Amino acid sequence: MTVISEQVHEARAGSPVSDVAGLRITPLGPSFGAEVRGVDLGRIDDAGVEALRAALTAYKVLFLPGQDIDDHAQIDFGRRLGEVTAGHPVHDSGDVPDEVYALDSQDNGFADVWHTDVTFGARPPAISVLRAVVLPPNGGDTSWADSQLAYESLTPGLRALIDPLTAVHDGSREFGYYLAQRRKGRGNVWEGEVFSSLAPVEHPVVRVHPESGRKGLFVNPGFTSHITGVSEHESRGILDILYAHLTKPEHTVRHRWQPGDVALWDNRATSHYANRDYGDQHRVMHRITLRGDVPVGPGAVPTAGRG
Ligand SMILES: O=C(O)CCC(=O)C(=O)O
Numbered sequence: 001m002t003v004i005s006e007q008v009h010e011a012r013a014g015s016p017v018s019d020v021a022g023l024r025i026t027p028l029g030p031s032f033g034a035e036v037r038g039v040d041l042g043r044i045d046d047a048g049v050e051a052l053r054a055a056l057t058a059y060k061v062l063f064l065p066g067q068d069i070d071d072h073a074q075i076d077f078g079r080r081l082g083e084v085t086a087g088h089p090v091h092d093s094g095d096v097p098d099e100v101y102a103l104d105s106q107d108n109g110f111a112d113v114w115h116t117d118v119t120f121g122a123r124p125p126a127i128s129v130l131r132a133v134v135l136p137p138n139g140g141d142t143s144w145a146d147s148q149l150a151y152e153s154l155t156p157g158l159r160a161l162i163d164p165l166t167a168v169h170d171g172s173r174e175f176g177y178y179l180a181q182r183r184k185g186r187g188n189v190w191e192g193e194v195f196s197s198l199a200p201v202e203h204p205v206v207r208v209h210p211e212s213g214r215k216g217l218f219v220n221p222g223f224t225s226h227i228t229g230v231s232e233h234e235s236r237g238i239l240d241i242l243y244a245h246l247t248k249p250e251h252t253v254r255h256r257w258q259p260g261d262v263a264l265w266d267n268r269a270t271s272h273y274a275n276r277d278y279g280d281q282h283r284v285m286h287r288i289t290l291r292g293d294v295p296v297g298p299g300a301v302p303t304a305g306r307g
């Protein structure tokens with residue numbers, strides 16, 4: 001553990017507001033979500049980036065108010081934190097840099113179903129960075145759920161049942177339309193290849209976080225179609241239990257957006273939902289994503305160190 005991540009962990013256990021590398025971190029609950037002040041994402045130094053990364057692993061979703069950044073500064077910040085992907089595998093956001101996914105309510109850009117970003121791909125993004133660009137006068141809050149806390153608070157019997165399972169994720173219901181609209185059905189370059197098919201992928205139902213080693217639920221109503229190796233009826237029943245549990249108020253934080261807010265979240269440990277309660281008011285959010293790895297379940301045996 002680095003000195004900074006030790007300080008972040010001490011912050012969590014200690015006073016409600018702590019100062020790490022100039023970042024003032026205020027936890028929003030016992031273990032999930034934090035507000036971070038005292039940082040300008042356009043000018044953050046290396047120690048600040050390290051502290052943010054540690055805070056993100058600890059709190060899973062961070063809210064940074066008062067940021068004055070444009071798309072380019074958002075992308076530059078993303079590059080400090082990881083490898084910035086295309087904005088989206090198949091959606092064309094039009095007049096923005098390729099790295100930006102623009103969710104515009106006037107262009108049907110809504111995310112009012114619980115989901116984790118791009119789990120219909122083989123390597124879903126590790127981290128998303130979202131910036132409020134146009135906000136409705138009220139409404140349009142976003143909620144996040146802590147999938148690790150949700151997993152840990154299941155009874156041992158249910159955890160044992162789901163640990164070995166895998167599920168199919170299918171982006172065609174949400175994004176098939178966008179892919180069909182694209183010239184020659186070609187999406188964007190994602191993982192070095194043109195994303196031209198929304199073929200379903202299989203992921204573990206329980207994901208082991210590559211950094212913390214904690215287990216979390218890795219199914220979501222947005223993209224998970226069914227659990228493999230069980231009947232359709234069983235799949236539906238198990239998923240319904242897991243979704244209801246994941247989205248219990250105890251496992252969620254809800255953010256009321258202000259101009260200048262940026263949210264940063266770990267897709268390996270959370271799901272989220274954008275409230276669509278603002279009628280025909282205008283709302284625009286710009287997101288970038290950082291490359292992730294292939295999700296690994298609890299049953300996978302690490303190859304290193306085994307003879
Ligand atoms: O519009 C929002 O608040 C969240 C949209 C979303 O799902 C995302 O940016 O990944």
Ligand SMILES: [Fe+2]
Pocket residue numbers: 111115116117272
């Ligand atoms: Fe999302």
